[in-house]
Amino acid sequence: MKKRLLKKSFLLIALFTIIASTLNGRAIEKAHTDKTVQTKESSLKKQPSKKEKDWNLIVYICANNNLHRYSLHNLRQMLKVGSTDNINILVQFDEFGKREITRYYVEKHNLVHCGSESNSAIATSGTPESLYDLTKWAIEKFPAKKQALVLWNHGSGIKDPSIWGRTLLSNRDKLFSINYQTGLLQINRRSLSTQRALYEENEQRLLAELRRRGIGFNDTAEHYLTNQDLTTTLLQIKDNILGGKKIDIVMMDACHMAMVEIASQIKDCAHYMVGSEEVEPGTGYNYYYLLRPLRTQTFTAEEFARHAVASYEKEYEEENADYTQSAINLNNFDNVEKNIKKLRQQLSTLLFNYEDRSVLRVLQEIRLSGRLTTEFADTDYIDFCHFYKSLYEKLTDLLQRNTYHKAVKLCIKETQHTLMQGLNMMQNYIIKSSAGMNLPHAYGLSFYFPYRKVHSSYGKTLFDQTTQWGSFIRRFIQIS
Secondary structure (H helix, E strand, O other): OHHHHHHHHHHHHHHHHHHHHHHHHHHHHHHOOOOOOOOHHHHOOOOOOOOOEEEEEEEEEOOOOOOHHHHHHHHHHHHHHOOOOOEEEEEEEEOOOOOEEEEEEEEOOEEEEEEEEEOOOOOOOOOHHHHHHHHHHHHHHOOEEEEEEEEEOOEOOOOOOOHHHHHHHHOHHHHEEEEOOOOEEEEOHHHHHHHHHHHHHHHHHHHOOOOOOOEEEEOOOOEEEOHHHHHHHHHHHHHHHOOOOOEEEEEEEOOOOOEHHHHHHHOOOEEEEEEOOOOOOOOOOOHHHHHHHHHOOOOOHHHHHHHHHHHHHHHHOOOEOOOEEEEEEOOOOHHHHHHHHHHHHHHHHHHHHOOOHHHHHHHHHHHHOOOOOOEOOOOOEEEHHHHHHHHHHHHHHHHHHOOOOHHHHHHHHHHHHHHHHHHHHHHHHEEEEEEOOOOOOOOOOEEEOOOOOOOOOHHHOHHHHHHOHHHHHHHHHHHO
């Protein structure tokens, strides 16, 4: 009886949530034109102050896709706080189905229109020109000591031409369902399996249709920022606009971007990165929580990055069992690449030179075990620290159970030393992380470890060019 009542209660809650969401969506649409949001004509009469502030928050909203309904929701959250003496809130906004961008200075309960552009590369979200011109305008027109750039959109992690990523992203809200025992939203793994089967069945047929994927998807103009585009554009911002200074924080309000490989792509352009290992709900950041403290105080770059994770946790910890968010220190991130390169060399020696089948079996067991590996919605992405911990423990078991040749034993011990070095250094790079109850071993950074095949775009990444990780995975898959 209690179970039936509990189930009924959760069904009523779900129904109420859907109704409230619909009504809220209508209210948001109305807010875009009502008197609380200044029109283009009237806003031109009042220009924002150009006094130097501590922070610029530059929000690059690419809403020309199936996330467009959330863009006004997030804009509404920004309006509750508005720019303060500590921060300029600067937004580039595009609307679904149009080849036009509009820029706003966000005041409390008021949008100050700062210009629009149509039918050009600058006016098309998802192009390097658009992202570069936005940051140039924001930094030159609104003086600030520190810069935080928010990339608001879909994200497919390190894979660029990702049909699977595209299928997942287009339907990502459908992945979440209510667990009636906990009352929390969680990812429907059965739905994931169905989508992956559909992807594999249609992969060759669809391959010609989608050639590039990364972040910043514009479905109307069919443009998107590949990871290589992102690196090139951020380097240009650093060199040409900031005079060689790095962007203080790059925040990824998008899916699957908290990856070692993504960190490698932008480590020379930014001091900190904030993002999610897992799929983000469509609502993304709660910008009210993110901005509220800046009404009365300011932050260092590290403090702001940590606060961004805390504000995300506040939004989702009581309603989503599969959320993740982390802040990553990108300074001296080369050390992480060196560690993984060393691990790749040692594992290659064990698997391919000594042909040690026991180590091969351990790697296979870890990669295919839900207990030993944390996979995400894109199952080619796994948590870095969880993998390192599991491999260290399994190699310890091997040494206790087997008698190895001296050279093999030494190589296993050296591999363990590399794993422990990697885990210790991550305490300096993952400066704050948070995850839902379904992801107890999501520590803040994922990396690429497919078990079927290596994606064709992976070789373009700076990480793979430095570590040759993709070559190792290909050989591992071949002998598995």
